[in-house]
Amino acid sequence: MAGPIRFRRSTERWSEDRVRRDLLAPLADSFGADLTGPWFAPPEGWAARRLEMHNGDLALFCWNGQEAYWLGNTETPRALWQTTKYTFEESPDPIAEWAQRELFAQLEVEDPWLTEYDHLAHFFLPVLLSKDGRESTRQFFRDHAAGFPDTDRETALSFYDDFLGSGALDRFRYTMASKLGTSEGFDRTRMAATMGEFNVAKLLVDAGNEIEPEVELGSGHSVDFRVEDTLVEVTRPRPPTRRQVDTAVGALTASTDAKTRDQLAAHPGAVLVVDCSSFRDDEWGRLYGERPDPGYQPTVVFRCRPDGTVEGYTVGSVPFPLPF
Numbered sequence: 001m002a003g004p005i006r007f008r009r010s011t012e013r014w015s016e017d018r019v020r021r022d023l024l025a026p027l028a029d030s031f032g033a034d035l036t037g038p039w040f041a042p043p044e045g046w047a048a049r050r051l052e053m054h055n056g057d058l059a060l061f062c063w064n065g066q067e068a069y070w071l072g073n074t075e076t077p078r079a080l081w082q083t084t085k086y087t088f089e090e091s092p093d094p095i096a097e098w099a100q101r102e103l104f105a106q107l108e109v110e111d112p113w114l115t116e117y118d119h120l121a122h123f124f125l126p127v128l129l130s131k132d133g134r135e136s137t138r139q140f141f142r143d144h145a146a147g148f149p150d151t152d153r154e155t156a157l158s159f160y161d162d163f164l165g166s167g168a169l170d171r172f173r174y175t176m177a178s179k180l181g182t183s184e185g186f187d188r189t190r191m192a193a194t195m196g197e198f199n200v201a202k203l204l205v206d207a208g209n210e211i212e213p214e215v216e217l218g219s220g221h222s223v224d225f226r227v228e229d230t231l232v233e234v235t236r237p238r239p240p241t242r243r244q245v246d247t248a249v250g251a252l253t254a255s256t257d258a259k260t261r262d263q264l265a266a267h268p269g270a271v272l273v274v275d276c277s278s279f280r281d282d283e284w285g286r287l288y289g290e291r292p293d294p295g296y297q298p299t300v301v302f303r304c305r306p307d308g309t310v311e312g313y314t315v316g317s318v319p320f321p322l323p324f
Helices: 016-031 093-110 118-123 134-143 153-165 170-180 188-206 248-260 281-290
Strands: 007-010 033-036 047-053 058-063 068-072 084-086 211-216 222-227 230-235 271-275 299-304 310-315
Touching: 007 093, 016 033, 016 047, 016 058, 058 093, 068 093, 093 118, 118 153, 118 170, 134 153, 134 188, 153 188, 170 188, 170 211, 188 211, 188 222, 188 230, 188 271, 188 299, 230 248, 248 271, 248 281, 281 299, 281 310
Parallel strands: 230 271, 271 299
Antiparallel strands: 007 068, 007 084, 033 047, 047 058, 058 068, 211 222, 222 230, 299 310
C-alpha cells in the first residue's frame, strides 16, 4: 500500500566511501543507480548526495559525521532497515527545508504544470514524490480535476491551491495529504472521497470552526474530524448515473446507510456531513430542491464548486456554525 515519503534517521557514522558501499552499490545492483551532488546546497556542516535510479526512483542522503538522514521513493538499502522514520515536520528544519527544495525541483522537472499550484504541490509533496503514490496522485490531479465534475483542471486545482495557501491545514499536512496516497494503484473514487474531506475542512474552517482531523477513538473507529466536542464523519456519495433507478436521493441514502451501520452507530450524536461535490448541476439541483431526510440526524448535506460557491441544508440540530 502507498505511504507518504518520510525521512529515515541514522545515528551511525557515515562517509562518502560508506555511502558508495552501503547505499549506492545495492541500489545499482537492483535498478542501476548514479550518485550525484545535490541540486541545492545542504545545511552548513552537512554533506549530501542524490541517488538517481535508472527506473526513475530518487533518494536523498545527507550526513554530518554524527547522524544522517535518508529520504527516498525507492527500495531502502539494508544498512537503513532498522532506522526510525520521521515526517518533514518532525525533522530538523534545515534538513527538511533542503530536502523539500530538492523534491519540489524534481517535481518541477517531471510535471511542471503541477508546480504552478505552489501551495497544493508543497502540501501534497509527501505523496506526489512517494514510492507508491507518485503516479496515481499526479494522474488524479492531471486528468480528473481533483474529483470535480464539469470543470477544468486549472479551475479545480486553483480552488484547492487557494485553500491550502491559507495555512489552515498546515499542522495536519501528513495526516491529510497521506489519505490521497493510500490507494493500491489508481482509484479515482477513493481519491475523490479524500478530496471530499478537504471540502468539508474548508466548509468548517470558512465558518470559523477549529478542526482536528482523523480522530482515533476508544471504540476502535477513526472519525474524520472533531469540532470542539463534536465528532464529524464525512461521506461522499458516488454521483448518480442518468438511469432512472439511480437517483441523487438514492445515492445520498445509500451513502448515509453505510455510515450509520458503522462509525455513527458506535457514536450517537456525531454529525454526518455528506459532500455532494461530485454531483453535476442537474443532479444536485434535484436533491437540493427536495432536501430529503437521509435517515440520520444531525446531518449536513452540501455541495461546493471550484468557483467558491457552496450550497447545502441541514437535518436536525448541528452544534457548530455553517456558511449556509
